[in-house]
Amino acid sequence: MLSVALLGSCGGGGGSSGQSAAAGGKSSVTLAWDPVAAPNVAGYRVYYGTSTGIYSQPQGSGLEAGTATTFTAMGLNGGTRYYFAATAYDNTGNESDYSNEVFKDIP
Amino acid sequence: MQTSISTVEKFRQTVLASATVIAALLPMSSAIADQTTGGVNWLDPLAYRKPAFVSITVPSSAVATYYIDGTSGSDGGACSQTSPCKFFANLCGKAGMTGGPVFVYIKGNISSGGNYFYNIANCYGSPGSEIYVRPWPGNTANLVSNGNNVMGGDTPSQTHDWIFDGGPNLGITITVPNDNSKVGIRANANRFTFYRVQITCNNGQGATGIITTAPAVADLKIINSEFYACNSGTGGLQQSAVYMSSDACNGVSSFSNFVFRNNIVRHMGGEGVEINPRRDSAGVIIQGNAFHDIGYNTCNGTWNCRPAITVDSCGGTPSGLQINNNLIWDISASCVWAKAGDIAIYNNTCYDYGKQLNHDGTGGTVAQAVGIAAGNSGNAGNVTTKNNIIFSVVGKNPFDSSSFLTNASNNICGAGKSCGSSSAVWSNSVVLSIAENDANYLKIDGSSAAAGTGVNLFSLGMTLDYAGVPRLSGSGLFDIGAFLVNGGLSAPGNLRVVP
Numbered sequence: 077m078l079s080v081a082l083l084g085s086c087g088g089g090g091g092s093s094g095q096s097a098a099a100g101g102k103s104s105v106t107l108a109w110d111p112v113a114a115p116n117v118a119g120y121r122v123y124y125g126t127s128t129g130i131y132s133q134p135q136g137s138g139l140e141a142g143t144a145t146t147f148t149a150m151g152l153n154g155g156t157r158y159y160f161a162a163t164a165y166d167n168t169g170n171e172s173d174y175s176n177e178v179f180k181d182i183p
Numbered sequence: 184m185q186t187s188i189s190t191v192e193k194f195r196q197t198v199l200a201s202a203t204v205i206a207a208l209l210p211m212s213s214a215i216a217d218q219t220t221g222g223v224n225w226l227d228p229l230a231y232r233k234p235a236f237v238s239i240t241v242p243s244s245a246v247a248t249y250y251i252d253g254t255s256g257s258d259g260g261a262c263s264q265t266s267p268c269k270f271f272a273n274l275c276g277k278a279g280m281t282g283g284p285v286f287v288y289i290k291g292n293i294s295s296g297g298n299y300f301y302n303i304a305n306c307y308g309s310p311g312s313e314i315y316v317r318p319w320p321g322n323t324a325n326l327v328s329n330g331n332n333v334m335g336g337d338t339p340s341q342t343h344d345w346i347f348d349g350g351p352n353l354g355i356t357i358t359v360p361n362d363n364s365k366v367g368i369r370a371n372a373n374r375f376t377f378y379r380v381q382i383t384c385n386n387g388q389g390a391t392g393i394i395t396t397a398p399a400v401a402d403l404k405i406i407n408s409e410f411y412a413c414n415s416g417t418g419g420l421q422q423s424a425v426y427m428s429s430d431a432c433n434g435v436s437s438f439s440n441f442v443f444r445n446n447i448v449r450h451m452g453g454e455g456v457e458i459n460p461r462r463d464s465a466g467v468i469i470q471g472n473a474f475h476d477i478g479y480n481t482c483n484g485t486w487n488c489r490p491a492i493t494v495d496s497c498g499g500t501p502s503g504l505q506i507n508n509n510l511i512w513d514i515s516a517s518c519v520w521a522k523a524g525d526i527a528i529y530n531n532t533c534y535d536y537g538k539q540l541n542h543d544g545t546g547g548t549v550a551q552a553v554g555i556a557a558g559n560s561g562n563a564g565n566v567t568t569k570n571n572i573i574f575s576v577v578g579k580n581p582f583d584s585s586s587f588l589t590n591a592s593n594n595i596c597g598a599g600k601s602c603g604s605s606s607a608v609w610s611n612s613v614v615l616s617i618a619e620n621d622a623n624y625l626k627i628d629g630s631s632a633a634a635g636t637g638v639n640l641f642s643l644g645m646t647l648d649y650a651g652v653p654r655l656s657g658s659g660l661f662d663i664g665a666f667l668v669n670g671g672l673s674a675p676g677n678l679r680v681v682p
Contacts (some may be wrong), residue, residue: 164674175678180680
């Protein structure tokens, strides 16, 4: 399953799975990760920002990827480097630490 | 914000990713549907900190099935569905009641009639073939004590092999009388299991919930049950949720292999659990329980404010004691008063203890306003404390000055306090939240001083955390306190941009 989210300029969390809107003239990037091998994983969240290690969403409020292990972020501004990390969470409120960080330069 | 996962976290992820994750230590029965899917629907409004569900093995078939309706059944009933009997004692002597397995469905208010069943022959199961008691489908049952309430007898090593299973909704209630001369149940026989049962004083002053008073009571297990609402008044009664081996000092009571796992004990005016044998007793596991709001109703009486867990002796000495993975907070006196026997106290979170208050907010008297007290009686043994968070909001010490606190390390305690070698200093940032209503209350993340700074105790049985999450095996680093970092949840690996 593929999750898609449009990155808003306000940087708040809560992007919805399956969102298909795309901003004109803006780009997207698709991320993937290995699943967490634990029976209590309820889903994943994606965090992003324009500086390494500094994400626009507070921890716990990342973009919702559901149980998918891929995520497409849309509406990225050209000429900008975006940094991404992912977390796993369970249904009792636990959220993992961040994954390794990756970046993408948007032309 | 973290830019990348730490070395410790990378190691944790590697190990956990390869671990076989299990929810419980005990084998699971595939025959009982509510065992595999039911869990426990705790009553505690703070249930986001609920203990882990533990599966137990129960009989999958029976040689006989009986029914008890305590409200409208008959003392002379056949104990059938159409002619239910009234008391547990009515079962004794019926087919299958000499070795089991037998299914018993119960509903209504079941009176003890003085005793539930006392020194009655032909009233027992056997290991693996227990008398398995459950709520009558669609109903609940309430065990109403009105006497000595014995299940078993006074003879050493009586064998009964009964399992009381309230199901996911804790559908069997043991009502504790508000009379300190009585108790909820005297479990005076071998191999009783109370599983997913609620034990309550209904906001009364209460008495002790489950007690043993006979010689050589073996293998009492209390698992996934909830003790609550025994804290009305300040009359000084010293009721406990559980009291192992009550008797006159130097009397006859003793036990072996007591298991108290993954229960909630809350709003208890007296103690949570008291271990206090009159003869030598061996084997205590108090693991994975939540204790909160304990010991505030006895402060003005003889017994003073009380601890969450007491280990004492009054003639005999307990041995083989393990107090692990418990989440203990809001305690008027100590988290653990370890006055007797050799005791291992590992990976507990003991927070906001020693408050030394009556429930009305006035100051109370306390004998041990420290996190873990050892005392100095002749029966005291070596108390080992490792990987514990021990912090008093009101500044009380983590330990007393007992010479029996011999082996303390890798604990976290308040600034300026002493809690053994390789200890760390508490600050509020050790945990994610100190707000009781927060879902992250007393949990830790990878940036905590408790993360990866414990000593590895896997080989000593510390294989799970409070929530039932597997701890690192091998030589991996251990977290301090009851909770694993992030609930043991690993971060996703190998995040990558898809070309």
